[in-house]
Amino acid sequence: MDQIARESILVAERHDIYPEIDPAEHFSQKTYQGKVAFITGASRGIGEEIALMYAKAGASFVLTARKQDTLDAVKQRILGLVPTAEVLALQTDVVVFEQVEAAVKAAIARFGRLL
Numbered sequence: 179m180d181q182i183a184r185e186s187i188l189v190a191e192r193h194d195i196y197p198e199i200d201p202a203e204h205f206s207q208k209t210y211q212g213k214v215a216f217i218t219g220a221s222r223g224i225g226e227e228i229a230l231m232y233a234k235a236g237a238s239f240v241l242t243a244r245k246q247d248t249l250d251a252v253k254q255r256i257l258g259l260v261p262t263a264e265v266l267a268l269q270t271d272v273v274v275f276e277q278v279e280a281a282v283k284a285a286i287a288r289f290g291r292l293l
């Protein structure tokens with residue numbers, strides 16, 4: 179952030195995580211091992227970061243969004259950080275019922291279940 183921007187807003191130099199939401203134990207204990215998550219909006223932003231959290235916590239998961247290439251890039255990023263992650267990247271427009279249905283069926287075919 180440049181100097182002008184820093185002076186015009188409050189900038190937190192350090193971010194704390196209060197214990198109730200600290201994911202460290204989930205990562206170290208792999209508390210989501212055996213769980214299967216279905217993540218929408220997973221090609222960037224909040225969805226991408228949620229996917230990484232699930233990967234670190236041991237879950238298997240499906241990444242969905244409308245563009246396959248960006249989903250594939252997210253999958254590669256996650257596998258680079260968590261090589262053991264089980265990830266399925268499926269192009270899915272969530273406003274199209276048939277696409278969501280097909281993605282859920284593909285997820286169950288791959289992982290056996292959701293949740």
Ligand SMILES: NC(=O)c1ccc[n+]([C@@H]2O[C@H](COP(=O)([O-])OP(=O)(O)OC[C@H]3O[C@@H](n4cnc5c(N)ncnc54)[C@H](OP(=O)(O)O)[C@@H]3O)[C@@H](O)[C@H]2O)c1
Pocket residue numbers: 218219220221222223224225242243244245248270271272273
């Ligand atoms: N309540 C709150 O306090 C709060 C705070 C922050 C964010 N939010 C909301 O949380 C959501 C995510 O925020 P973000 O910052 O991560 O957004 P973002 O960076 O714009 O990401 C949106 C994601 O949704 C996907 N997407 C958009 N339309 C889609 C569709 N029809 N079918 C499937 N995937 C679709 C996008 O990929 P494609 O374009 O490839 O489909 C992308 O992966 C937004 O709805 C935002 O408004 C709420």
